[in-house]
Amino acid sequence: MNLDPHQLTNYVNGFIKVLIDYSPKLISAFIILFVGLYVIRLINRFIRRLMIRRNLEPTLTKFLADILLWALRVLLFVTFISKLGIETSSFVAILGAMGLAVGLSLQGSLSNFAGGMLIILFKPFKVGNTIEAQGVIGTVSEIQIFVTKMITANNQTIFIPNGSLSNGTIINYSLLESRRADLTIAISYDTDIRKAKEVIMSVLKSNPKVLETPAPDVVVKSLTDTGIQLAVRPWAKNEDFWSVYSETYIECKNAFDKAEISIQPFVMELSKKESISGTTETNKG
Template sequence: MQDGNTNTPEVETETATDWLTQLKNVIIEYAPAVIAALVILIVGLFVINMVVKLAKRVMEKRGLDATLQKFLGNLLSWTLKILLFVIVASKLGVETTSFAAVIGAAGLAIGLALQGSLSNFAGGVLIMIFKPFKIGDLIEAQGVTGVVKEIQIFTTQLNTPGNKLAIIPNGSLSNGNIINYSAEGILRVDHVIGVSYDADIKQTKEVLMQVMQANDKVLKDPAPTVNVSELADSSVNFAVRPWSTTANYWDVYFKVLEDAKIALDAAGIEIPYPHSVEIHKGE
């Protein structure tokens, strides 16, 4: 009786030959496109690397911020790589129109999911381009005051006066009010010091002015000023306004206040304060 197995050695050999023939035909048909795609990929990556390096050198010569240089370099690199990927896929026979539609749909979905992040990203770009502040500046923004430690793509980091790290999203930072205390290089220190109504106004102004003039960290130009600012309920208030560099602001602030108290006491000028009065009821 004949065996039910029809896979004789002759049939198996013929099948293997057919497979090899088909594989050979596929290789002959697609090899040029694959080789061309590989060449385009290798040459394209080399060219992209050269273009990015050239762009970075141009940005360095123009004095762009280091963070902005890195960001723009990465953006340029990824944009060119995506374009190269589309070209390579097209060379391999992939329909670029449908491919572009898929990328567009994916980009839309990602954009909707990351609206807040994209807002922060855009804010970071605006900050890097328009430079309302730089690293080392003392700024006030979003209810936080501190020295700018780092400007990143999505956030800006501040060191507060208490040495706390504050991280502010760039989206809200770029759309809000920013006070840059370091931009002009000097700051005015504002004090209000009240003295008794019995004190001589001219003498008080002279004493307070001498305190500021004796402080070597108080600037001569602009000159410090002392003026009566208010006739309050229990005191005559003087606006005491020395100027200092940004770096010396707090030294001047505390030193002038301390020295003013000492000088006013030495001159016999009273600084009024609330008095409590006890009322004794008769039996």
């Protein structure tokens, strides 16, 4: 095909004219884009530093800063294409339709997202707390947008969806500084209850890890068919809780041996029930 030099010249001249006419918009649009990205970065840094100075939760700081960052980027992009002369109303409508479609397809994820926001804002627990939720006990190592990461006592990593976590019951063992241990020790009916309580109280008072306030307590929990159950309730700091739990049982056993007080084993009650059950079956036979 033969090209007419005159026609080619007209095309080139027309292209140059359009480029010259459109170049101010193009240059201004890219200036807005690059300056906007720089300003958004400065704003994001300023907001992060401001929230850190206000001692906000690190997870909440990162979460809010990321939301602000992407919101400003979307606003900048819309301004950029508008400066280029592209109609933004149809573009915004397309974004809205896409957002609705994505929202319907990710209902479960959005539920977890909302749950993560509730956890971060209302702070029922924070990183480092030991909690019990969804049948799991562990230490919170990370609060993410969709899941919460927990480490159990046997070093297993568990991820719990924030939607179910925020809607369920949460027991926070680390929220308060101290915690009460609820122990049960059984003695026989031949034992002097006052003497047994005095021995246990002396054990609790001699343990430096047991707090004086609130004061420890020993009360009669119940009278069973095989013995008397005493409820032993020492208070301890969170970091000393399991030490106090174990040491109380050990020291009470040693103190009972010295005082010649016998601990009533719970297995006797089970043996009695089995004996009664066997006798009943024999009578039926």
